[in-house]
Amino acid sequence: MNYQLATVQTITADWLVNNNISLDVLRLDKLHPVVSGNKWFKLQYYLKEAKNLNCRVITFGGAWSNHIVATAYCCHVLGIPCTGIIRGEKPKILSATLKDAETYGMKLNFVSRESYTLLKNEHRLHLPVQEYNHQNLNNDNNYYIPEGGYGHLGAAGASDIGKLYDLSSYTHIIAGVGSGTMLAGLVMSAKPTQRIIGISSLKSNNNLVKEINNLLYPANNSLPHFEIIHDYHFGGFAKHSPALTSYMNEVFNLYHLPLDIVYTSKTFFGIQNMIENKFFPKNSRLIMIHSGGLQGNASMGDKIIF
Numbered sequence: 592m593n594y595q596l597a598t599v600q601t602i603t604a605d606w607l608v609n610n611n612i613s614l615d616v617l618r619l620d621k622l623h624p625v626v627s628g629n630k631w632f633k634l635q636y637y638l639k640e641a642k643n644l645n646c647r648v649i650t651f652g653g654a655w656s657n658h659i660v661a662t663a664y665c666c667h668v669l670g671i672p673c674t675g676i677i678r679g680e681k682p683k684i685l686s687a688t689l690k691d692a693e694t695y696g697m698k699l700n701f702v703s704r705e706s707y708t709l710l711k712n713e714h715r716l717h718l719p720v721q722e723y724n725h726q727n728l729n730n731d732n733n734y735y736i737p738e739g740g741y742g743h744l745g746a747a748g749a750s751d752i753g754k755l756y757d758l759s760s761y762t763h764i765i766a767g768v769g770s771g772t773m774l775a776g777l778v779m780s781a782k783p784t785q786r787i788i789g790i791s792s793l794k795s796n797n798n799l800v801k802e803i804n805n806l807l808y809p810a811n812n813s814l815p816h817f818e819i820i821h822d823y824h825f826g827g828f829a830k831h832s833p834a835l836t837s838y839m840n841e842v843f844n845l846y847h848l849p850l851d852i853v854y855t856s857k858t859f860f861g862i863q864n865m866i867e868n869k870f871f872p873k874n875s876r877l878i879m880i881h882s883g884g885l886q887g888n889a890s891m892g893d894k895i896i897f
């Protein structure tokens with residue numbers, strides 16, 4: 592991975608100037624067209640371990656999952672056999688994401704929503720990392736990566752974001768949140784004086800703080816403060832509100848910043864709205880982590896102009 596491809600973009604807008612706030616965006620979406628954003632970071636240590644153990648990777652996701660296609664692509668490149676357990680019955684026409692995953696050699700295993708929930712919970716971290724050994728999730732020659740890469744190795748991988756890119760001059764680090772794995776990594780690599788803010792894409796996922804805390808180590812008071820904002824889910828995960836798509840098109844026109852429909856559009860909207868509502872003290876220096884996910888915009892057809 593050529594980490595230098597990710598650049599820092601400074602946003603220029605009245606709503607920033609008027610409130611004395613600066614906003615940069617770390618463009619991790621530019622790292623790679625398929626494995627863009629946070630997915631490579633979260634997957635890297637799982638995949639290394641699976642490769643060393645000579646295992647088949649098995650992981651979980653829905654029809655438009657960035658995690659599924661990223662896993663498929665990385666396994667293809669690293670020569671690891673892999674299977675995706677896909678939520679819901681097999682559709683007549685595969686989504687672009689699943690077609691790509693299949694092209695990269697992933698075996699797709701469609702299961703009912705009920706079985707999906709059972710299976711993904713069976714292969715998931717249930718304890719704080721200090722008490723956990725990832726190998727417990729695995730059997731035979733199968734190496735299970737939990738849904739969304741949630742787990743100790745996923746968070747450790749995401750903490751590389753804060754090690755590779757110098758975020759030390761910012762007062763606030765802000766990112767979209769699904770499972771919270773990336774946010775845990777950002778917390779672990781930040782300075783104690785920085786504030787980490789996650790904007791949740793899911794409707795009232797009240798376990799998030801606990802689930803992020805389960806990934807933090809050393810779990811002590813020297814880690815920076817983090818908080819989760821629940822106000823910008825736009826109806827819930829992967830709900831496609833017309834207000835959000837027109838906002839995405841507007842942001843692209845104004846700032847040449849492409850956003851994805853599931854996470855980063857809600858994050859950017861949330862940041863603008865929070866600034867307009869005076870959430871941040873004057874002179875705050877914000878950085879948003881653009882976590883990628885643009886491939887999922889294919890689900891929107893021509894509603895997205897970029």
Ligand SMILES: *Cc1c(COP(=O)(O)O)cnc(C)c1O
Pocket residue numbers: 628629630633657658739767768769770771772773774851854855882883884885
């Ligand atoms: C997967 C993903 C996230 C969420 O990451 P978590 O570690 O699950 O919280 C955020 N943004 C994009 C674009 C993603 O694909």
